[in-house]
Structures are given as structure tokens and as C-alpha cells.
Amino acid sequence: MGVSHPDIVIGRGALADEILVPRDGRTRVAILSQDTAMGMARPLGERLAATGLAVEVIALPDGEAAKTLEVAQDVYLALNRMGMTRHDSLVAVGGGSVTDLGGFVAATYLRGIEAVYCPTTLLGAVDAAIGGKTGVNVGGKNLVGVFAHPTRIVIDLEVLAALPAPLMRQGMAEVLKAGLVGDLELVALLERDGLTADLEAVVGRAGDVKVAVVRDDIREAGRRAILNYGHTIGHAVEVSAGLSHGEAVAIGMVAAGAVSKELTGFSASDRQTAIIEKLGLPTSAPALDRDEAKRLVGLDKKRDSTGVRMVLLEAIGHPVVKPVDDATIDLALDAVTAPSEHGQRETANG
Ligand SMILES: NC(=O)c1ccc[n+]([C@@H]2O[C@H](COP(=O)([O-])OP(=O)(O)OC[C@H]3O[C@@H](n4cnc5c(N)ncnc54)[C@H](O)[C@@H]3O)[C@@H](O)[C@H]2O)c1
Numbered sequence: 452m453g454v455s456h457p458d459i460v461i462g463r464g465a466l467a468d469e470i471l472v473p474r475d476g477r478t479r480v481a482i483l484s485q486d487t488a489m490g491m492a493r494p495l496g497e498r499l500a501a502t503g504l505a506v507e508v509i510a511l512p513d514g515e516a517a518k519t520l521e522v523a524q525d526v527y528l529a530l531n532r533m534g535m536t537r538h539d540s541l542v543a544v545g546g547g548s549v550t551d552l553g554g555f556v557a558a559t560y561l562r563g564i565e566a567v568y569c570p571t572t573l574l575g576a577v578d579a580a581i582g583g584k585t586g587v588n589v590g591g592k593n594l595v596g597v598f599a600h601p602t603r604i605v606i607d608l609e610v611l612a613a614l615p616a617p618l619m620r621q622g623m624a625e626v627l628k629a630g631l632v633g634d635l636e637l638v639a640l641l642e643r644d645g646l647t648a649d650l651e652a653v654v655g656r657a658g659d660v661k662v663a664v665v666r667d668d669i670r671e672a673g674r675r676a677i678l679n680y681g682h683t684i685g686h687a688v689e690v691s692a693g694l695s696h697g698e699a700v701a702i703g704m705v706a707a708g709a710v711s712k713e714l715t716g717f718s719a720s721d722r723q724t725a726i727i728e729k730l731g732l733p734t735s736a737p738a739l740d741r742d743e744a745k746r747l748v749g750l751d752k753k754r755d756s757t758g759v760r761m762v763l764l765e766a767i768g769h770p771v772v773k774p775v776d777d778a779t780i781d782l783a784l785d786a787v788t789a790p791s792e793h794g795q796r797e798t799a800n801g
């Protein structure tokens with residue numbers, strides 16, 4: 452709760468212990484979770500109950516469907532029934548959807564109760580759980596929320612090691628992004644080991660990049676923007692090509708790499724593409740609707756009077772944020788829709 456940064460506990464079986472920050476006065480714990488992660492939330496609830504706490508496990512609708520004001524209201528009412536006070540705690544066990552909703556509820560209920568996050572997806576562990584953004588979707592993604600930190604983030608490496616392949620790959624896109632903007636060794640690790648890279652190093656290093664970037668820029672005034680590497684084109688691809696966020700960010704990084712090569716002389720764009728391939732992530736979206744994608748990129752502009760800005764790389768670990776014109780956006784889209792030398796692209800006539 453509040454502005455101080457959380458402890459981050461990373462370990463095998465970490466969900467079994469060290470969940471709660473030791474402190475006096477806590478008598479009730481609400482555990483929020485959903486779907487698959489309920490299998491981790493329930494035993495955790497039993498262990499906490501065995502220590503004498505009053506525990507309730509609250510099941511949320513799965514995935515993004517948890518991030519609504521209606522669900523928040525249902526949880527507030529459940530907390531009322533539990534008789535929660537400001538001394539008590541909320542624990543969110545799940546992916547980014549659960550920690551975003553859980554963090555929002557904890558920050559607003561009684562004007563703020565303690566939140567603890569137990570991210571169970573790789574994306575949740577290295578991205579959503581860190582940085583203090585919480586929120587729900589109201590007529591648009593993440594449009595309502597508050598900045599608030601949990602007191603503790605508990606990342607169980609056994610849980611992450613067992614993730615289904617698509618969730619692992621999607622999280623790896625954000626891990627690679629973190630490396631590209633801030634950690635050369637992390638990039639080298641992924642380049643060497645791909646999806647079999649040591650998870651403790653992957654999670655620790657990618658988390659450290661985000662912690663360092665947001666530490667001085669919690670409200671996204673400046674430097675935090677570098678975490679959007681691959682996201683300008685990525686978001687447009689996500690919406691117009693219907694890909695997962697991680698796949699779209701992978702494609703967005705290829706696009707940003709190509710623009711970087713042109714505008715900053717970035718020399719590692721082919722190396723970046725090879726790592727994305729090694730991670731089993733897509734490097735192009737041949738069937739992308741270009742007009743729709745351009746329209747979506749332009750929508751960003753309306754929220755920011757300075758026009759479309761893209762995060763580019765001068766070198767790995769050296770991001771810069773630059774305003775880009777229409778021709779540059781075309782170049783970015785060409786890089787992910789034009790026929791590639793790998794010959795995987797569909798022809799114009801299908
Ligand atoms: N707050 C932030 O700074 C921030 C940053 C990035 C993303 N986000 C948010 O995070 C959300 C995406 O998070 P996500 O990718 O974790 O998706 P998610 O939380 O929606 O989970 C995706 C799916 O994985 C399942 N799942 C969770 N843990 C699992 C496990 N251990 N094994 C198998 N399945 C499991 C979930 O039940 C769900 O069906 C989005 O809402 C996004 O806006 C927030």
C-alpha cells in the first residue's frame with residue numbers, strides 16, 4: 452500500500468511461505484484468484500487459515516473479464532461481509548488480470564488496505580505486478596485505476612516453470628523487451644538458451660529492469676516510456692491482427708528494430724529478430740490490415756499532443772524516444788508485412 456516499493460520474493464515453492472509481510476494487527480486475509488490459479492490460491496488459503504487468520508478465497512471471472520467495476524464491486528461487498536479493516540490484507544494470486552484488479556480493489560477499499568501479489572504468469576511476474584499501476588477496463592483498456600504498490604510480490608518459480616508453452620512465450624516477449632531496453636546480459640541469456648533460459652535469472656533480471664525504470668518515474672512522466680519498446684506498432688497489431696499481447700509485442704519489436712536501424716543506426720536488428728524466432732514468437736504479421744493498423748497507431752497521437760512517438764534503440768540497452776512521421780510508420784509496418792527472405796509470407800493474391 453502507498454508509495455514505498457515492495458519486497459520481491461523469488462523462489463522455488465515461494466508460494467508455500469513468506470507470503471505476508473510480518474506485522475501486527477492483521478486478522479483477515481482475502482485471497483483473489485481465478486481459474487487455473489485457484490489451484491494455488493486454495494492451498495495457500497488453507498495454510499494461512501492454519502496460522503489463525505480468517506481467510507476467504509474469492510473466485511474472479513477468468514482473464515480480462517476480472518477487470519471491471521462490476522467485479523470490483525462484488526469484491527468490495529465480499530470484503531464488507533468479511534468485516535475487513537485497514538489492518539487486514541488482500542492477496543492476489545494469478546496473472547496480470549488478477550493483480551491489476553486486486554491492486555485496484557485494495558487501493559480503493561477503505562481508502563487503501565494492504566495488497567500482496569503472487570503473480571502466476573511470466574508476464575505477470577516481470578511486468579504487471581511491478582510498477583504500481585492498477586486498474587480496470589471502462590469502455591477501454593485500463594482507463595480507470597490508481598497508482599499503488601503491494602507490500603510484497605511473491606514469485607514462485609515452480610509455478611512459472613509449469614506454465615503452458617503459449618503463456619511462457621508471451622511472457623518471454625516482455626522479458627526480451629526488458630533486456631533490450633536495459634540489460635545486455637539478459638539478452639545474451641535469451642540468445643543462448645531461448646525458452647530454456649534459467650527462470651530465476653530471467654525473472655530476476657527482467658523485474659530489476661522494470662523496478663529500476665519505474666523507481667524514479669512512477670507516474671510515467673518520462674523514462675518509464677522506454678518500457679513501451681515494441682508497443683506502438685505492437686498495440687496496433689494486437690488489435691488489428693487479433694494476436695496475443697506477447698506475440699504482438701514481438702512483432703512490434705521487429706518493427707521498432709527496423710525503424711531504429713534507419714534512424715539511429717541500430718546495428719543489432721537482425722540479432723533481435725533471431726532471438727524472437729528462437730523464443731518461438733512471430734516476427735511478422737503478413738495478413739495485417741495496414742489501414743486499420745495505421746489508424747490504430749494514429750489513435751495514440753490523439754492522447755498526446757506531441758504526435759506519435761516511438762521507442763527506438765541506438766544499441767541494445769540504449770533506448771531513445773523519438774517522434775515519428777507517417778513515412779516512418781509505413782517503414783515500421785513494411786518491416787513486418789513485406790515479403791521476408793524466409794519465404795513464409797502469403798502472396799498478395801492469397
Ligand atoms: N499493471 C501493469 O503495469 C500491467 C503491465 C502489463 C500487463 N498488465 C495487465 O496484465 C493483464 C495480462 O496479464 P496475463 O498475461 O498474466 O494474463 P491473465 O492474467 O489474463 O491470465 C491469462 C490466462 O492465464 C491463466 N493462468 C494464470 N496463471 C496460470 C498458470 N500458472 N498456469 C496456467 N494458466 C494460468 C489465467 O487463468 C488466464 O486464463 C492485462 O490485463 C494487462 O492489462 C498490467
Ligand SMILES: [Zn+2]
Nearest residue numbers: 625682696700
Ligand atoms: Zn506489454
